[in-house]
Amino acid sequence: MLNQKKILLGVSGGIAVYKVSALASKLTQLGAEVKVIMTESATEFVTPLTFQALTRNPxxxxxxxxKNPKKIAHIDLADWADIAIIAPATANIIAKLAHGQADDMLSTTMLATQADVYIAPAMNVHMYGHPAVIQNMKQLEKWGYHFIEPGDGYLACGYVGKGRLEEPQEIITAMERHQQKALDMQGQKVLISAGPTKEMIDPVRFFTNRSSGKMGFALAEAAAERGADVTLVAGPVTIDAQHPAITRIDVVSAEEMYHVMNDQFADKDIVIKAAAVADYRPKEVHTSKMKKQEGDDVITLERTKDILKKLGERKENQFLVGFAAETDTPIEYGLGKLKKKNLDAIVVNDVSRQGAGFEGDTNIVTYINKKESVTDLQQATKKEIAVQLLDCILQDMKDDSI
Structure with a gap:
């Protein structure tokens, strides 16, 4: 996948620079043309001559x-690159990109490039976990930068933990995997629901749940990055959909989501209902604020419409995927839901597990298709889980078409 690609390798200053010389060598051996930008700090660890010898480029x-008076070097390099990667990516260069700071050759070029940019962080475990670094990485990910997570192990500072630069071959494999997936959903129309619903009691009170919408939004972003035309039906959440290929429709209640999902369903190829829709709503909605009274009160609830069941009944050529967030016997419940609602697949997660479920940035899920083939996806960021789930869906669609 990287043969004859023009790859811009940005090297920032950390002890892991020594590994990146091997990365430059491997990329060159694969047939890529590699040009290297080094920060001043990076040259304290490895000389520019090393990378010049390995890449046969200045x-x-x-x-x-x-170097050429007819060209502005950082713009020329930014336009030249098919792919850009920063390895090792220090907390400093990550912060610069996240805040639009351009004060050296690397940051200036990276802010100017339109190429796919991969970031392979390497730093002390506590630095990697610092809220500022986490926030900066989240911002870059929203803008479309691709992160290659560091590994766990012994760090140069003496600590053991996450922050070690991923091995050169693993970096290459991650880049190849992403490049291979690029635009493999082009032409597909995808409908995704995300977030909770709010069921009003009176003008100031409502029933809802803990869903943040992060999983559904991650699926929408991942599908859009692969070329899909995505319609995202979002309950009341505080996150944004960044990709221009995402059309967002905001709703509040289960009833609103029911109507929008049904209206959007007919011409879609893939439909993923990741939203945590209320099963019940107040039978009576008060037009004025309910006043506090002595003693207990009772609110009578009625069932909301079953969106997923309705879509399963209407399904023709759509690949329909549901979600089941459970705390007890999740696999058994998921299998029952898969059959009862005429789904092509269901994504089951035990929200009581550490690292899974609502509000967090990671998830742990099990994907089950209509043939009851089970795929366990281990703990990862919701964006990475989204990528893996789309892989499963596309593979099942391919198998069904054979």
Missing amino acids: VYTDTFDE
Whole structure:
């Protein structure tokens, strides 16, 4: 996948620079043309001559060192690249990109490029877990940067934990995997629901649940990045959909979501109902605020419409996927829901497990298709889980078409 690709390798200053010389060598051996930008700090660990010898191209270290007076070097490099990768990516370069700071050759070029940008962080375990670093990485991910997570192990600082630069071959494998998936959903129309619903009691009170919408939004972003035309039906959440290929429709109640999902269903190829829709709503909605009274009160609830069941009844050529968030016997419940609602697949997660479920940034799920084939997806970021779930869906669609 990387043969004849023009790859811009950005090297920032950390002890893991020594590994990146092997990455440059492997990329060159694969047939890629590699050009390297080094920060001043990176040159303290490995000399530019090393990368020049490995890539057989000049190494760039200074924004104002214009090697060709007819071209502005950082813009020329930014336009030249098919793919860009920063390895190791320190907390400093991540912060610069997240805040639009361009004060050296690497940050200036990376802010100017339109190529796919991969970031392979490497830093102390506590730095990697610092809220500022986490926030910066989240911001870059929203903007479409692709992260190659560091590994766990012994760090140069003496700590043991997450923060070690991923091995060069694993970095290459991650890049190849992503490049292979690029636009493999082009032409597909995808409908995804996300988030909770709010069921009003009176003008100031409502029933809802803990769903943040993060899983559904991650699925929408992942599908859009692969070329799909995505319609995202979102309950009341505080997150944004960044990708321009996502059409967002906001709803509040289960009734609203029911009507929008049904209206949007007919021309879609893939439908994923990730929203945590209320099963019940107040039978009576008060037009004025209910006043506090002595003693207990009773609110009578009625069932909301079963969106997934309705879509299962209407299903023709759509690939329909449901979600089941459970705390007890999740697999058994998921299998029952899969059959009862005429689904092609169901995603089951035990929300009582550490690292899974509502509000968090990670998830642990089990994907079960209509043939009852079970695929366990281990704990990962919701974005990575989304990518893996789309892989499962596309493979099942391919198998069904054979």
